[in-house]
Amino acid sequence: MDTPAASPPNANPETLRNEIGVLMQRFESEPEHVLQVTRLAVQLFDGLAAWHQLGARDRQLLDAAACLHDIGWSVTQPDGKGHHKESARLIREFPWTALTPEEVELVALVARYHRKAVPTLEHGAYSALSPVQQRRVRILGACLRVGDALDRRHIQRVDHVEIRLTSDRLEIVVLSTRETGAELFAADAKGDLLRQEFGSSVFFMNR
DSSP states (O other), rough: OOOOOOOOOOOHHHHHHHHHHHEEEEEEEHHHHHHHHHHHHHHHHHHHHHHHHHOHHHHHHHHHHHHHTTGGGSSSSSTTTTHHHHHHHHHHHHHOOSOOOHHHHHHHHHHHSSSSSOOOOOOOHHHHHOOOHHHHHHHHHHHHHHHHHHHTTTTTOOOOEEEOOSOOOOEEEEEEEOOHHHHHHHHHHHTTHHHHHOOOEEEEEEE
């Protein structure tokens, strides 16, 4: 069983917001996109709370990872190749006071898994975590992957997401007054980690 984590040097939530803001100001060139992704990822987290049973601190870590998931673009221009891994590196290198070292690693890994491969024990940093921490990364990463997909074109088409959850079926309903075909297609593809955790009965639809 995991022992309780030590408190960060400065546990004030406002300090965490300020430190996220420093990194965004330094490295993020498209804040509208990452703030939209963050909003949608957190909506997914909240809607799935009865299933994942994670807490308020996990919500804060997801918020941090979502805000920072694309900062690696700043060092991988022009094609962004490998930017997810660079985002994780930049998160690890920042002198956080509002996160513990363990939390920094969780945020870095959630940001790293917003695209490409899902977590696997072949990845050293992930495999070094306890099973409880690995599950946190998978759940938060699943929310971020879907949130990112729902802004696939970086044009903020999705207004809101609603969750319809039963014991064996999950429906993610996209609310928008505009066409969202590309976003739904991307979400279905990047719902891979969510399906891995919940089961195959995960469906995306619009209203």
